[in-house]
Amino acid sequence: MNLWGQIILAIIFLNTVGAIYTVFHEKRDVTATWAWLLTLTMLPVIGFILYFFIGKKMSSDQIYDLKTQKSLGMSELAAFQKEMLEEEEFEKADADEEYRINTAILLLETNESILTRGNKVEIITDGEEKFNRFIEDIKSAKEHIHLLYYTFRSDALGQRIMDALEERAEAGVEVLVIYDALGCRGNDRDFFDRLESLGGKSEVFFGSKIPFVNLRMNYRNHRKILVVDGKVAYMGGFNIGDEYLGLGPLGNWRDTHLRIQGNAVLTLQSRFFMDWNAVVPEEERVKYEDRYFPISSKVGNTTMQIAASGPENDVQAIKMGFIKMISQAKKSIYIQTPYFIPDMSVYEIIKMAVMSGVEVNIMIPSKPDHPFVYRATEYFAKDMLAFGANVYIYQDGFFHSKVMVIDNEVSTVGSANMDVRSFRLNFEINSFIYDPDIAQELMTLFNKDIEKSLKVDGDYFENQSKWRKFKQQFSRLLSPIL
Incomplete structure (x- = not known):
């Protein structure tokens, strides 16, 4: 073997060893671990540059x-209110109210998110x-x-x-x-x-x-x-x-x-x-x-709660609130998000809702502001469409709204997108609103947005170029770290 061959083998070996050490010496989600391992091994040098910018975890001192x-x-108020909800509210709640109380208790338990009326x-x-x-x-x-x-x-x-x-x-x-x-x-x-x-x-x-x-x-x-x-x-x-x-x-x-x-x-x-x-x-x-x-x-x-989440907490409170709301949907789920890149837990609960006969509607932008992120969004939207969800692509400029409405009864509005970055990597804040009037107002806005949106079908994605489909597939592999 000539000198250049030896140098290339040495680089590959050192890159592989470095990738394994870099990824596994920090505790992180399994899917993110494998995504980073793929990135570091498939993109020598470039992968480590990406990791330096977006992969390093917070230091233990910062956490x-x-x-x-x-x-x-x-x-103190959160602890008192949790006890009050458990002991008093459930006794007088009817079946339609019970799921709202469940969500309220979850957010009190995980986030000290007090319920205000x-x-x-x-x-x-x-x-x-x-x-x-x-x-x-x-x-x-x-x-x-x-x-x-x-x-x-x-x-x-x-x-x-x-x-x-x-x-x-x-x-x-x-x-x-x-x-x-x-x-x-x-x-x-x-x-x-x-x-x-x-x-x-x-x-x-x-x-x-x-x-x-x-x-x-x-x-x-x-x-x-x-x-x-x-x-x-x-x-x-x-x-x-x-x-x-x-x-x-x-x-x-x-x-x-x-x-x-x-x-x-x-x-x-x-x-x-x-x-x-x-x-x-x-x-x-x-x-x-x-x-x-x-x-x-x-x-x-x-009546509402304000919930916050961030990488300093092991419990992803906003994501748990989303999952709780979705899991209790009986009729409809309306989601507006600029980035639709759910982790596996959220992906499965939405898919389960669709397959259980709940009407699921998802609205995303038509314009990308982050290319990899948008291609991953397209991939997951296409996947949900295949299971039976309705997918709308907003046409009138850039769509940045972060809203979810369940059964025209409860809703959430805030800074968190429906993606892994908002769930786990950024500091976010959302309101969880238990008011049918607010839910109905958000639904009215959603329906107005539909007038400016393209409702897509399977042919929309099927007729895209092979290169665009490849970018969607590739971006999906990177979704745990986007």
Whole structure:
């Protein structure tokens, strides 16, 4: 064998040994382990570069710091409420209500997600409306503004919101901002400087020690939260930036966000403080104060829970909530998601629902913003279609809404996509809403979206090119790590 042959054999051997060690020395899901092993062995050198960016797990120190952040003011109430639901609610619940109580207890047990009643929930799907009201509520703040967004661009919309935050900070209102380092890549470096000079504070989530470069693609804070005076809150799918007004390369932007009043706001307040305390030095951590948690009287008719999940928890609370809702569906399931890449547990429970006669409807985008992710989405959509689900492909711009409605009775809206990344790798937050009126409003919006969508059949996928089908198959193999 010549010298070059020996060098190639040595590279293959070292790559294989390195792949085995790299993948198996960290505890991870079995499917993700095999997907990474495939990637590292099939793509020498390139596979390790990918792993360095998106495969490395959080350090044990980071996980410990995140786990030690307690829900301010929520833990004791969650324990009491779980006992109340188990002992009282089941006794007077009829058969149609029982599955909602089951979901509520699950989220209390896994996430200390308290059940709040008498909330007012408004659904917003238009970016202009969302951000106009968003800015109005910021300008109305008297005591404190707490904002956490995955993406907070330093563009025209971002500057409008920053101007409102700076004006309130200058007036003496407490302004705390968390932004994700990866979601805000490309921002002007001095974007938050004036806010801080006026007394506001900003913190980056999992920033990089290397200027201009962030090497960690996973474990991002994908949540979107605004809490004003502990009385009004926003959560959902819209990030902050011109593209979310339909001014980006993907064109019109279809998303779903919630404006919330009532005691559910307090659970979002608690979640914000948990994330804030995880990124600031110990001496700057916020402690419980009554002024942050003003108990409100009934302002609406909506009962709901706010659930969060992230890689610091072994229990994937949002995914478990999804599974619980789907497993108890009797008539219909409506899913809207930009990325449909379920793990095996979610895949099987949806498939079981379809094969049990439950009407399953899935809506996905027509435009890819991540090529591998979109091809995997196509693969799983095609698979569900073959089992009997209805699949709709939204045609009017980019579809970013993250919604599920069960039996026109219960629903969930939030930041979590129907994919492995949201279930296991990112920090997400979702509302679980037990209100038929909200469910019906979401169903009305779904039906309006159908008017702008293509309902596909088997021929749609069958007539695609062999190259596109290959990309779908290949992306499906990588789905545990996308």
